[in-house]
Amino acid sequence: MSVVKETMQLWRLHLAVLVLAIIAELIGIQRIPIGIGAILLLPLLYAFVMAALLNPNIIKPAARLIRAREVKAASPLIVIAIMPFIAKFGTTIGPAIDKIIAAGPALLLQELGNLGTVLIAFPIAVWVLKLGRESIGATFSIAREPNIAIIADRYTLKSPEGTGVMGVYVIGTLFGTFIFAILASVFATAGWFDPRALAMACGVGSGSMMAACTGALASALPAMKDELVALAAASNLLTYATGLYAGLFIALPMVEKLYVMARGRDDATARRAAEAGE
Template identity: 60%
Template sequence: MTGKTGAASGALYLHIFVLAIVIASELIGIQRLPIGIGTVIFLPILYAFALGIAFNPAIFKATGKFLSRDAVKLSGAMITVAIMPFIAKFGTTVGPQISQIIEAGPALVLQELGNLGTIIVAFPVAVFLLKMGREAVGATYSIDREPNIALIADKYGLNSPEGAGAMGVYATGTLIGTFVFAIMPPIVHGLGIFDVRALAMSCGVGSGSMLAACTGGLVAAVPDQKDIILALAAASNILTYATGLYVGMFVALPLTEWLYNKARPSERRTAA
């Protein structure tokens, strides 16, 4: 009974902390910071994320008196549940904009190949600069969201070096990706290089929190294009979930394995 009571009180305190963070973030509201080439837009989700980190019991010891380790684990599990209504809302925006989505058809499908950019950019850094071992395979073959983690878990196991690399990127993406995805779209849009539809498609990387931050920043920058931004971002995110797993399974992961074996042939001979 004592354990159950403690877990219940921990969950109650967790909800109170979350509610307080949400209220504080909404009171701050959307803030804009002109930086010359564009405008950085700070959304309430950024403040909530920062406050959530600040009050993490591992960082701010005082909250450890109220939030137990089990409560912290519960908060991680609740992210998937809490994001579902948001994803459902995005799904309702696809139908009314279906004609424009079809018009963007080939670009929307082929944008999935952009996920291979993680290999081009991150693999050389991981292997040659950071001197990572096989962790580099799991860390660089994708942006390591849920479907990608599942693929690594099935092929190598999460206790493997590849699993450690994938989970490291997953955690880093969750912690930092939201900030990056909230700030980048308005800045890139301010450069005037890319069509707003292309930027909307780039928001759909298979992460609910990144999708929310990216579309929020883009809509704040181009409010008159809200419907098409939300529709294309949602369609892109759905396609990433639908096709991203296969691109990772048949293209990205084998390619990363091949590159790693070429970069570290001695390890391959040792393993053989």
């Protein structure tokens, strides 16, 4: 009874979600040609933008409608809301199992693509943004829940590494779906990559990002919808299964060694200076 009562007290949040969902669906899918391809604007993107405008932490006057209580309650509901997506994608794996098996090594080896965060983001974090040990937590992965668990266990979330991983997690939660949907629609319509490769790339270990990415691909290539959804779902599942180990045993040791090579002496000098000051 208390759960029902508490839910009813959050009527502002539920009403806002319902209204935004209806508005987003009424707008529908919009296609914007950009020369090399097209950007597909999906209802999920409209809902994201409108929801962000109702966040009192971003737009102060929105606090009249959505209070801090609703904001706090909305965070854990994201996981519940994404479950229908995961369930739907899971049902597509069985019928397309032959195509998934045929993709075989490509699906397994795609996990190595996640090391791109180390190869591309780490140099920017260290030499361009001048980050300290925050760069380790920020660049060893795309900072989803399993990756946060690794950093929390190894360094604690109160450490600089914890600050880095949580910073990327928040940014990914806020803008990841938008960026994935845009990139997927551009690459799908540009014709640079095999659509099946793009579908595998959608499975990065984030349900919301995979949903946005797969939705954009399916909208651009409706004839391949079932195959693309099945490959993305299988890829996402494998990422959850193997990504934890790849991050723990490959990516994190790699980025730690790179950091020592890049900034190790600076850290040692800073520690000695701090100790001398004391």
